[in-house]
Each structure stands twice: as C-alpha cells, then as structure tokens.
Amino acid sequence: MSGPQLPQQVTPFQLPCPTGATRLFAVIGYPVAQVQAPALMNRLFVDRRVDAVLVPIEAAPADFPVMIEGLKRIANLDGILVTIPHKFAACDHADHLGEAARLTGSANALRREADGTWAADNFDGVGFVRGLVGAGHNPRGKTVSLVGAGGAGTSIAPALLTHGACLLVLSDVSEKRANQLAARLEAKWPGRVRVASSPAAAESDMLINATPVGLHEDDPLPFDLGAARADAVVADIIMKPAETRLLKAAVARGLRVHPGIHMLSEQIELYRQFFRIP
Template sequence: MRGEVMAKRNCGRTDRQDPPFVSGLQKRVTFLEVFDYIRQGTCRYSSLEENFVMETNMIATRVIPILGHPVAQVATPALWNAVFAARGQDAVCVPIDLPPAGLPAFFEWVRMADNVPGFLTTIPHKAALAGICDELGEAAALLGAANTVRKTANGGFAGEMFDGHGMLDAIAQTGAEIAKADVVICGAGAAGSAIGVEVVRRGARLLSILDRDPARAATLARQLADLGGTTVTTGLPQRADVLINASPAGSPGMAPPPFDAPLIAAADCVADALTDPAETALLRQARALGRRVVRGTDMAAAQADRMRQFLGLG
C-alpha cells in the first residue's frame, strides 16, 4: 500500500491558528495560498512544518531534493512540504548541502532512485547543472543555467530555469508594469541572468545591469541586447521604474545593494530575490517610501507551480 500523508493539528495549542486549507486535504491547494498565508503574518515557516506532520512508509514517497551550498537559508522545503501535505500528496522536499564536487555522484544517485523524479537547486549549482543535463529548456539553454532538473524517459536529465518567470510574475501581481519600463537588476549571476531574459521578453524600454564583477555585467548586457527590443547597458542610472536585487547583497553579513534613497523613492516597484531575511533592509526602505515591493518568497511562490508541473507532480 502506498504511504499515506496526514496533516496533524497541534492539539492543545491555543497560540496558533491552523491554515485555512488544513480541513480540506483533498482540495487543490496552490503554492500561492501557502505563501499568502505566510505573508499575512499568521504563522512562520516553522509553524507550517509543525501543522503538517508527514506519516509515510517512505518507499512510495516521491522525494524532491533541493541542493545548495550552503542550504540552511533555503525556505523551499517547508513551503513545498506544506503544500504536499495539504494536497494529500505522498511527496517530500528535503534540503541537501552539497559541495560542487559532489554533483556528478549525486546525478548518478538520482538516476538509480526510482522515487526521485528530479530535484531543485540554488546557489552555487545552477550553472554547473546545465553542463551535466542531457536536455535544456529554452531559458536554461540561453542562460547556461538551470534550477530544476527532471529525469527523462530515456534515462537522461532535462533542466530548465524558472527564476525569470517567477520574479516577473510576482512583479506583475503587484500591478507594476515591465513593458516600456526602465529596469535595474543588481546581480549578473544565474538568477539575475534569468530575470534579465524575462525583462527583455516582456518589453522593457531600458535594462541596466549591475554586478560586483563589471566584466560579468558587461557580458550579460551584450547577451541580453542580442535578444532585441530593449536597450541594455551597465551601471547605475539616475532613475528607474523597477529595481531588482538578484544578488547576495543584503543577506546576513553582507551590505545591501547599491540603491540609494532617491533611486528607491523614484521607482514604482522594488524587488528582492533573497528569502533570508524575508524582509530585507532594501524592501523595508522601499515600503517606508510607499513603493510596491516583491519579496523573495513572492518570487518563489510564483515559480513553484511551474517547477512542480515540470517535475510531474501535477
């Protein structure tokens, strides 16, 4: 018999409300519902994990690893597991702290594990995955990076990159417009590159790329300019409609991205891909100035359903 997934309530607890979707486990629950519940401040990630206790024989359970190095800051497992439990799906997302040298062996382990349909990844593995996968989706092929990998019917691996869709969908949900807008992206790594591709595809007028490595920023700017339709440059402009941090800047122990108060005040929307902290100093400043804001959790929610479908977890 397949393992069962049960949601147990915190019996005897009076200091926490259960998520509104706990009572209907067979109801279709979206990642956005879970993220919205968190955004309301009713509970934290930890209380979601406490609300949902996985009881499974772990033989039939589909396991979705998320790789990173480090991985302690990643909020994805708690959020995905809450959704799996609320849907009654026999699946679990687990974090794995894996140094880059371990990637080839990990791929072979996944190939042999029948209950692992694929996996997710974060810093620093996105670029390396593209070189190992047998097939790449459109965004992954263009960027040379992937954040989601699935096994294929012929025993190979297919990778795709969903960061760009996630960030731009989350920005659109605030009501901010990308078409004909002036946009700044801080960070020319895998996430920043994916977001840049989607900014160009959605018709921005001007895109400015910043990175602590000017050469990397210039390389990305040339690649994005080749897509056509958007003027792409490097450096920090005097004003912009949308500011996006897609770099580690602003994470614990690191300085915030180089967006000053006048630049933030002139923007319509300020977005930060970081999930730790959930509300970065950049976003607090933008919120205080009355700007629309997009958190890393908003971006993650917007791309999560795409990733789930790609992995065949319909």
C-alpha cells in the same frame, strides 16, 4: 503588493511521515538552510495528496558533480530543484535543456524522464516576472535597474525584456560578467540593455537586487537607495531573511517593495507542471 508592506512568512505545518513507498524530491544549495522550497513544495504534496517529500540537500561546489550523479541513480527520486551556487553547474548534468535553461546556461529544476534521462529548465525568470505582474508591478514599458549578473540575474534579465521592459540597466561587482550578459541580451534585444557601475536610480521605475548580498544579517546594502525615485519599486530575490536590509530601508523611505518569496511561490505552479504532479 501596492504600498509599503513587509513580506509574508511561510507558516509551519505537518505532513504525513514518509513510508518506504514515498517518492523523493530534493532542493540543492550551498548554503541550504535558508531555502523555502521545502515548505512550498511539501504544502503542494499535502494539498494534492501526493505521497512525496522534498528535502534540502547541502553540497559544496566541489562536491556537486559527484553528489548529483549519485542522486540521479536514486530510482524513487523524481525531481531536483537547484539553487545558489549550483544553477550553472546543473546544466552539465542534464540530457535535455528547456529554452530558458539554454538561453541562460543555467537550470533550477531537473526531472527524470520516462526513459531514464534527465531534463532541465530554469523557471527563475518567468517566476520573478509573474510575481511582479501579480503584485501590480508590470515591467512592460519600464526602465529597470538589475543588480547582479550571476545565476538569478542571468535568468531574470531575459524574462524582463521578453515581458516588455524598455530599458534594462545591468550592474555587477564583476564588470566583465555584466558585459558578457549584456552582450548576449543585446543580440536579441538591441538598444534595450546598458551596463553601469551602479543602478540608474534616478531613471528607474524598478530597482532589483539579484545578488546574494542580504542573506547574512551583517551584509551591507546591495546598492544605495539615495537617488531612488519616490514612485520606484524595490525588489529583492532573497527569501530568508524575508525582510532584508534593502527592503527595510526601502520601506523606511516610503518606497514600494517586492520580496523574494514571490519569485519562488510563483514558480511552484511551474514546477508542478514540469514535474507532472497531478
């Protein structure tokens, strides 16, 4: 996306009715009504003629441990996607962690291995950066303000640094959480991470919302756009609504925007490989 433009919508479609032989995948969240994974993953299954269906699962944090251990006993369930707020907890239920899951302490995908154990990894960060690059917003050599040091921010931050962002300015409502993430990143990328109480708008080539603020219609803006540079890119990780208040405000100011759906749509190919879908 090279200029102001509002985000794409996923078009509804039909899929073959499941039979008793259909393989299962699930996406777990709380809430879950806003997730876009069912449309994207089921589209993949239809296109590739795989007899599988991905369904949404809503589970409160207190119910998550019993619920996911139950899912792991389902013999025809091959994979699980995990979204807010369960990505950290998901790691506790995997037997093997991929590199991004180890680095972030969080997972957004689990798969059953041939021996019955479960492997987990986290594709949020690499998916998000692939989305930026694909849309012409390469973070290499750029100053990036990242708001939110929770599940998504924790994944996106190291991916931005890996991909060459020269300075990352982290902020979070919990300063402690921002400092903890910054300390871990500093150990690997010294001098390239700073914590601030709000985005460094005047310096930033890119301003990213990695908080859930914007999921609800009456949410405030996650950060102020007043000082943003005219050439800044404003990105949101929220997928529903596709047009968040933040993105609308950015478009109104003539800024370039990058909607949340890219992070997920770029991950579909990564999920496909991870789940070994033909």
